[in-house]
Amino acid sequence: MGDIQGVIFDLDGVIVDTAVHHFQAWQRLADQLGFSFTEKDNERLKGVSRMDSLNILLEIGGISKTEQEKLELAAQKNSEYVEAISQMTENEILPGIKAFLAELKEAGIPIAIGSASKNTPIILERIGLKDAFDTVVDGNVINKAKPDPEVFLTGARRLNIDPSHCVVFEDAQSGIEAAKNAGMYAVAVGDAAVLSGADDYVSSLEEVTLDRLKKVI
Known part of the structure; x- marks a missing residue:
């Protein structure tokens, strides 16, 4: 890819771990609907838009709802989630992030930020x-959910970078x-046994420096 001219971060699970707040909100909704929702089930919802997540949840429970009912359930889940994330503090920034951001700035x-979450502004503020x-691209400004590359292509365009x-x-x-559909270099924060197709793997951003990144690329 040549030289690194821009870096785009997903938010949930990369900058902060909001997964527990999402999981608990979805789990409460499943309980209310009369079925159990496990952490394994929750893996299917990672990086997926709110309405697509709800459809997966209903499929797991074998439940059918009208479009209006789905909108109401999604709003209820989001309300509980927003209440939880509004209590977040900078202590919830994941290890290594601040140092790496400072290095990139320097x-x-x-x-x-390239995130499907419509709650991105609240989280970043908290x-x-x-x-x-330099720019934040989230669910409030994009129409297509990942794996569509829209979120990352929009980020690159806003940064004025190929x-x-x-x-x-x-x-x-x-x-x-x-990221790969956008023609970008993808670093997976996680296990290669779980996440496939990335160009590089790290267990956390604590492992990442600009020097290391330049070497692997």
Whole structure:
């Protein structure tokens, strides 16, 4: 890919771990609907939009709902989730993130958030990173969910960088596929046994430095 000209981060599971808040909100909804929803089931929802997640949840429970009922259930889940994330603090920023962001800033490399979450602005504000990124592309401005590359291509366009010179950090299979569909270098934050198709793998951002990244690329 040549030189690194921009870096795009997924939010959930990369910058902060909101997965537990999502899982608990979906689990409460499943309980209410009369079936159990496990952590294994929850893996299918990672990186997936809210309505698509709800459809997967209903499929797991073997439950059929009208479009209006689905909208109401999704709004209920989101309300519970927003209540949980509104209590977040900067202590919930994952290890290694602040140091790596500072290193990228110092090197003059533009950075972006590329997330399906419509709650991205709330989370960034609560953890004190609202102004840390050059642009934020989230579920409020895109129409197509990952693995469609729209979120990352929009990020590259806003940063004014060719996609082939962008590095993406992702923790979800759909996100890795979206990054590759965008023609970008994909770094998976997770296990190669679970996440396939990435160009590089790290267990956390604590392992990542700009120097290491340049070497592997």
